Amino acid sequence: MIRPVSHVAAMSPYALAQLDPPAGQRLVSLSQNESLRPPSPLIAQAVAEAAANGHLYPDPDWTALCARLAELHDLPEQGLLCGNGSMELIAGLAQAFAGPDAAVLAPANAYPFFRTVAQLARARFDTAAEVDGCVSFDALLAAVQPDTRLVFVANPGNPTGTRISRRDLLRLREGLRENTLLVIDEAYGEFADDLNEPMFDLVARGDTVVLRTLSKAYGLAGFRVGWGLFPPQIAVQIRKVMNPNNVSVCGQAAALAALNDQDYMHETCDLTAELRDRFADRLRSAGFDVPKSHTNFLLIRFADQSTATGADKALREKGIFLRPQSGAGLANCLRATIGQTADLELMAAVLDRWAEEFQP
Numbered sequence: 565m566i567r568p569v570s571h572v573a574a575m576s577p578y579a580l581a582q583l584d585p586p587a588g589q590r591l592v593s594l595s596q597n598e599s600l601r602p603p604s605p606l607i608a609q610a611v612a613e614a615a616a617n618g619h620l621y622p623d624p625d626w627t628a629l630c631a632r633l634a635e636l637h638d639l640p641e642q643g644l645l646c647g648n649g650s651m652e653l654i655a656g657l658a659q660a661f662a663g664p665d666a667a668v669l670a671p672a673n674a675y676p677f678f679r680t681v682a683q684l685a686r687a688r689f690d691t692a693a694e695v696d697g698c699v700s701f702d703a704l705l706a707a708v709q710p711d712t713r714l715v716f717v718a719n720p721g722n723p724t725g726t727r728i729s730r731r732d733l734l735r736l737r738e739g740l741r742e743n744t745l746l747v748i749d750e751a752y753g754e755f756a757d758d759l760n761e762p763m764f765d766l767v768a769r770g771d772t773v774v775l776r777t778l779s780k781a782y783g784l785a786g787f788r789v790g791w792g793l794f795p796p797q798i799a800v801q802i803r804k805v806m807n808p809n810n811v812s813v814c815g816q817a818a819a820l821a822a823l824n825d826q827d828y829m830h831e832t833c834d835l836t837a838e839l840r841d842r843f844a845d846r847l848r849s850a851g852f853d854v855p856k857s858h859t860n861f862l863l864i865r866f867a868d869q870s871t872a873t874g875a876d877k878a879l880r881e882k883g884i885f886l887r888p889q890s891g892a893g894l895a896n897c898l899r900a901t902i903g904q905t906a907d908l909e910l911m912a913a914v915l916d917r918w919a920e921e922f923q924p
C-alpha cells in the first residue's frame with residue numbers, strides 16, 4: 565500500500581465553498597469574498613500582450629510589480645515578495661518558521677488556512693479567544709507559550725470583518741518575544757486604508773511581516789497574486805520554500821495593470837462599502853445580528869448552529885450560497901460576500917421570509 569506521510573493523512577482537505585444550486589436555479593455565490601465587479605478594464609490589453617510571452621518562464625523576482633508596490637506604498641523594494649495568492653506566502657511562513665517543535669498562534673475565529681498551514685508544518689496550533697467578535701491582543705498575549713514561534717492575525721479579520729487598531733497591534737508586538745514572528749495579514753487592508761493606520765513600518769523591526777493581496781479590492785482572485793513586506797532575513801528563508809516561478813506572466817501583467825488603475829480600485833472599495841453598510845443596516849433592521857464590517861463581506865450571527873443551518877438551507881434552496889463558518893469556530897454564523905445589488909436584495913428577501921416563518 566502506498567502511504568502518505570502521517571500528518572497529511574490525518575488532515576482533512578481544505579474546505580472550499582460548496583456551490584451546487586438546485587437543478588434549474590441560477591447560482592448566486594456570495595461565498596468566497598470575491599470582488600463585486602471584474603478587474604480594471606486596463607488589464608485586458610496587458611494580459612493579451614503578456615500571453616504572447618507565455619512560452620517563457622515568468623520574472624522570478626516580480627521586478628516591475630515590486631517597483632510599483634514600493635512606489636505606491638512608500639516601501640523599500642528589498643523584502644517585497646509576491647506569492648501565488650497570499651496563501652502561498654502564508655504557507656511559506658509556516659513551512660519556514662514553524663515545525664514539530666514549535667507552535668503557531670492565531671485568534672480563535674481566524675481565517676482557517678492558518679490552521680491548515682500549521683498542520684502542514686506539523687506545528688501545534690494554539691488559539692486565543694476573541695472578545696465581542698474582535699481579536700484581543702490581551703488574549704493573544706496570554707495564550708503565548710514558550711514554544712510559540714509564529715503569530716497570525718488577519719486585520720481586518722475574516723470571517724468576523726472586524727479590525728483592531730494600530731495601537732493594539734503595536735501593544736501585541738511589544739508583548740511578544742522578539743524571536744516570535746508576527747504576521748499581520750491585510751488581505752482586506754484596502755477596505756480599511758481610509759482609517760490611515762498602515763502597519764508596514766513595523767517590518768523594519770525585523771520580527772513582523774505584513775501581507776496583502778490583489779484578490780479582493782483589485783478583483784484579481786482568479787489571477788492569484790498576493791504580496792508582502794518581509795524583513796530581508798525572513799524573505800531569504802521564505803524564498804527557499806516557494807515555487808521559484810510562482811506568479812505567471814499573465815498574473816504579473818494583470819497585477820501591474822490593476823495597480824496602475826488606483827482610481828478603479830478605490831471606486832471598487834467605495835461601491836463595496838456603500839452596499840455593505842446599506843445591507844448591514846437593512847439586515848439589522850430586520851432583526852439580524854450583523855457586526856460592523858471593514859471588509860467586502862458581512863457576518864450574520866444567529867442564535868445557534870441549527871438556526872444558522874436553517875437559514876443557510878432556505879438560501880440554498882433559492883440558489884444563494886453564503887459561507888457557513890464552523891471552520892472558523894463560528895458555527896452559528898453565515899458570511900455574506902458583498903456582491904451585486906440584485907443578488908444582495910434576493911438574499912435579504914429570502915432571509916426576511918425565513919425569519920418571518922422560523923424566527924421566534
Ligand SMILES: Cc1ncc(COP(=O)(O)O)c(C=O)c1O
Nearest residue numbers: 649650651718722751777779790
Ligand atoms: C484573511 C485572508 N488571508 C488570505 C487570503 C488569501 O487570499 P489570496 O487569494 O491572496 O490567496 C484570504 C482569502 O480569502 C483571506 O480571507
